[in-house]
Amino acid sequence: MVSITIKDVAKKAGVSISTVSRVINGSKPVSSEVRQKVLKVIEETGYRPNPVARSLVMKKSQLIGVVVPDISNFFIGEILSGIEEIGKMYGYDILLCNTYGQLEQELRYLNLLKAKQVEGIVFMTWKLQDKLVDYLEKIDVPIVLINRNTSKLLIPSVSIDNFQAAFEMTNYLIKNGHRRIALIRSSQDQNAFGFDQYKGYKKALEEHGLELDEKLVRYGNFKLEDSYQIVKDFIKENVLPTAIFATSDEMAIGAINCLLDNGYKVPDDVSVVGFNDIKLASIYKPNLTTIHQPIYDIGAVAIRMIVKKINGEEVDSKIVTLPHELIIRESSKKI
Amino acid sequence: MVSITIKDVAKKAGVSISTVSRVINGSKPVSSEVRQKVLKVIEETGYRPNPVARSLVMKKSQLIGVVVPDISNFFIGEILSGIEEIGKMYGYDILLCNTYGQLEQELRYLNLLKAKQVEGIVFMTWKLQDKLVDYLEKIDVPIVLINRNTSKLLIPSVSIDNFQAAFEMTNYLIKNGHRRIALIRSSQDQNAFGFDQYKGYKKALEEHGLELDEKLVRYGNFKLEDSYQIVKDFIKENVLPTAIFATSDEMAIGAINCLLDNGYKVPDDVSVVGFNDIKLASIYKPNLTTIHQPIYDIGAVAIRMIVKKINGEEVDSKIVTLPHELIIRESSKKI
DNA sequence: TTGTAGGCGTTATCAT
DNA sequence: ATGATAACGCCTACAA
Numbered sequence: 126m127v128s129i130t131i132k133d134v135a136k137k138a139g140v141s142i143s144t145v146s147r148v149i150n151g152s153k154p155v156s157s158e159v160r161q162k163v164l165k166v167i168e169e170t171g172y173r174p175n176p177v178a179r180s181l182v183m184k185k186s187q188l189i190g191v192v193v194p195d196i197s198n199f200f201i202g203e204i205l206s207g208i209e210e211i212g213k214m215y216g217y218d219i220l221l222c223n224t225y226g227q228l229e230q231e232l233r234y235l236n237l238l239k240a241k242q243v244e245g246i247v248f249m250t251w252k253l254q255d256k257l258v259d260y261l262e263k264i265d266v267p268i269v270l271i272n273r274n275t276s277k278l279l280i281p282s283v284s285i286d287n288f289q290a291a292f293e294m295t296n297y298l299i300k301n302g303h304r305r306i307a308l309i310r311s312s313q314d315q316n317a318f319g320f321d322q323y324k325g326y327k328k329a330l331e332e333h334g335l336e337l338d339e340k341l342v343r344y345g346n347f348k349l350e351d352s353y354q355i356v357k358d359f360i361k362e363n364v365l366p367t368a369i370f371a372t373s374d375e376m377a378i379g380a381i382n383c384l385l386d387n388g389y390k391v392p393d394d395v396s397v398v399g400f401n402d403i404k405l406a407s408i409y410k411p412n413l414t415t416i417h418q419p420i421y422d423i424g425a426v427a428i429r430m431i432v433k434k435i436n437g438e439e440v441d442s443k444i445v446t447l448p449h450e451l452i453i454r455e456s457s458k459k460i
Numbered sequence: 461m462v463s464i465t466i467k468d469v470a471k472k473a474g475v476s477i478s479t480v481s482r483v484i485n486g487s488k489p490v491s492s493e494v495r496q497k498v499l500k501v502i503e504e505t506g507y508r509p510n511p512v513a514r515s516l517v518m519k520k521s522q523l524i525g526v527v528v529p530d531i532s533n534f535f536i537g538e539i540l541s542g543i544e545e546i547g548k549m550y551g552y553d554i555l556l557c558n559t560y561g562q563l564e565q566e567l568r569y570l571n572l573l574k575a576k577q578v579e580g581i582v583f584m585t586w587k588l589q590d591k592l593v594d595y596l597e598k599i600d601v602p603i604v605l606i607n608r609n610t611s612k613l614l615i616p617s618v619s620i621d622n623f624q625a626a627f628e629m630t631n632y633l634i635k636n637g638h639r640r641i642a643l644i645r646s647s648q649d650q651n652a653f654g655f656d657q658y659k660g661y662k663k664a665l666e667e668h669g670l671e672l673d674e675k676l677v678r679y680g681n682f683k684l685e686d687s688y689q690i691v692k693d694f695i696k697e698n699v700l701p702t703a704i705f706a707t708s709d710e711m712a713i714g715a716i717n718c719l720l721d722n723g724y725k726v727p728d729d730v731s732v733v734g735f736n737d738i739k740l741a742s743i744y745k746p747n748l749t750t751i752h753q754p755i756y757d758i759g760a761v762a763i764r765m766i767v768k769k770i771n772g773e774e775v776d777s778k779i780v781t782l783p784h785e786l787i788i789r790e791s792s793k794k795i
Numbered sequence: 796t797t798g799t800a801g802g803c804g805t806t807a808t809c810a811t
Numbered sequence: 812a813t814g815a816t817a818a819c820g821c822c823t824a825c826a827a
Binding site: 465466467477478481484485487509510511512513514515516517518 | 803804805806807
């Protein structure tokens with residue numbers, strides 16, 4: 126099964142390969158007579174230009190790299206559909222990279238993507254380490270970060286206002302009578318995803334004259350198991366708060382499960398709220414009070430920005446902040 | 461930012477490009493003296509071979525295409541991690557294609573993947589239409605289907621024994637006193653995913669002398685909303701069965717939600733069971749009775765088969781059937 | 796409007 | 812052991 130090339134088409138149509146190239150790309154005028162002939166041959170032979178060869182000469186690939194820390198994460202899955210769909214719309218294909226949030230993998234993939242001549246990169250991670258930032262800022266490919274407010278960075282990003290959202294959520298909890306509010310977020314690192322949320326939480330506490338009890342701030346890695354264990358610890362240490370603010374819905378669910386398993390009622394004994402509003406949030410029982418993010422749109426906007434950059438169009442702003450909304454459901458209540 | 465090529469390295473090292481190529485690929489012996497020199501230059505310059513150029517001449521791409529009907533589906537997300545991880549282990553990257561189960565998209569992507577010189581394809585769909593099968597069988601790239609027992613097809617596949625699993629589940633329900641057991645599966649089509657499950661369901665009914673009531677067999681497209689609506693219909697038509705067998709956990713959850721919303725208790729009023737045992741199945745309240753599949757492994761095995769084929773190794777069997785297990789949890793009970 | 800020829804970065808086949 | 816050089820399939824000045 127030898128695939129047929131532009132040369133074959135040229136020969137069969139009795140023209141030069143440049144002419145064939147021209148009718149394919151419409152790069153230069155071709156007499157409609159010749160064009161018809163060539164088109165006919167292409168049709169007959171089923172010729173398809175070889176994208177690899179094309180990439181080599183054009184240094185373009187119609188490929189966009191997407192690197193994420195966990196494909197099977199619900200939140201990320203939803204973002205991916207936005208990316209894929211809009212990308213497709215513009216003729217770009219997705220090279221998927223799963224890093225498990227490991228710096229080493231992230232660096233490796235970034236290199237690989239560049240080598241593969243991807244035209245843009247959508248990047249997402251839990252922890253934005255300095256070394257990574259250096260690398261990202263230097264890379265000469267359009268890149269956009271997801272879910273980061275990188276005001277201090279040079280890299281464009283699309284995200285909601287995590288600070289404000291966490292602030293609102295904490296406020297809501299406080300206004301509903303909660304005083305001891307735990308925060309489950311990811312790593313302590315300043316660069317870790319969720320630092321803004323931590324600041325929002327802190328600010329709300331401060332505004333109400335509540336003291337921040339660092340014992341109530343715990344760290345999980347966006348996994349159910351992690352928050353499950355954290356709540357277990359709370360119980361064991363006998364310091365269970367009246368409200369738990371988990372910075373991802375998955376972690377909220379893990380927390381609720383632990384509570385339920387230990388005979389506590391949600392929200393009667395403890396209110397638990399999440400973040401993201403993944404599909405599951407409104408399905409799980411009890412439905413999650415959470416911060417709604419336009420998840421699909423985040424992916425869609427990110428890739429749209431990349432496409433614009435690729436086409437040399439001016440991108441309105443480096444940092445796109447999408448709207449969020451506090452959604453109150455069953456998992457929290459006034460005390 | 462001009463990237464440096466093999467030519468630059470050759471010049472700097474004072475050798476020919478062939479020599480450089482040799483030390484990179486170890487394709488032919490090179491005096492260790494020269495090798496050191498070249499290696500040093502590569503190190504200094506940070507030279508990385510251009511995979512696109514390499515692809516062009518080798519007609520290989522280190523790329524494996526993965527086409528799925530819905531990235532944000534939980535089950536598929538988990539399969540993807542298996543594929544990605546094992547693929548990476550063998551140096552392959554993933555070109556992700558999301559088809560929404562549309563034939564048109566599937567065909568389009570298959571073409572595109574071939575054009576991109578992918579070395580193999582992992583294919584998954586809800587409905588394996590004839591036109592698609594024709595195409596898949598003709599394609600000259602290693603391909604493996606996921607979650608299909610394609611005994612009658614020429615294409616290799618990896619899957620559990622869906623017939624047997626559905627048989628066991630139905631049996632379990634019957635043995636627990638259920639007589640009116642609804643089945644929610646995907647499209648009626650013979651080629652649709654889930655036909656085997658339908659047969660297993662039927663067989664179990666027959667073996668117990670139970671009549672198959674076609675009114676109890678409904679069709680949803682693996683979406684929560686679909687099964688939600690189906691249960692709503694059951695209620696409206698006043699034909700609610702004592703047990704509902706949904707052929708995906710997501711659909712089971714949709715069914716339970718509808719039941720709950722309408723004042724029914726699960727499993728007290730109605731037992732609901734699922735299929736797949738996605739992570740969520742053991743987290744959702746009530747925990748789902750379901751068929752456990754080794755989801756990650758399915759992806760892993762599939763890509764492993766492809767890599768073997770690429771390397772010309774003999775693949776043991778065309779059809780790999782992985783073990784499943786009936787997991788009994790809280791969503792079903794004896795009546 | 797059309798054709799010729801050089802080059803994109805590699806690998807592989809010949810010589811040497 | 813090493814070096815020219817011809818592919819790989821395509822695009823694009825430059826000529827005609």
